[in-house]
Amino acid sequence: MKILGILILIAIGVGFYFRLTGEVLTGDRIIGISVLVSAFILMPVFLYVRWKGKRLKDYTLSEENMKKMRDRGID
Template sequence: MKIFMKILGLAILIAVGVGFYYRIILENELTGNRIIGVAVLTASFVFMPIFLVIRWRGKNLKDYTLSPENMKKMNERGID
């Protein structure tokens, strides 16, 4: 899955670069904007959710929230 994410991220970066190439060098602004738009949408709605699922897998959200138990643990350790 990590290899897939690297390939997808690289493909998105390449698509943005190609989009700017079309806009600036070839002066085809409409095609360039479409390529950049598709790359941004892919990054937002495909890449980011998959990335978040991979990063949160196996972690407990309760460990990262400021609950009364966690505040008590922090006070006992001397962390203010």
């Protein structure tokens, strides 16, 4: 995952380099593809890795969790 993130940042940098050298269309395509890869591949992989093994119930405001908060003095 770290390698993919670094590759995306490098690709965005290359895209801006192409834009500065006058090849605006090529630079825009590289930047656009990099943004799409980060949104549709990197983000879901990141979310999966971070949420793996965790229970959603622990992070929702259920009646049980509200009671625990009141017992601890957290309002």
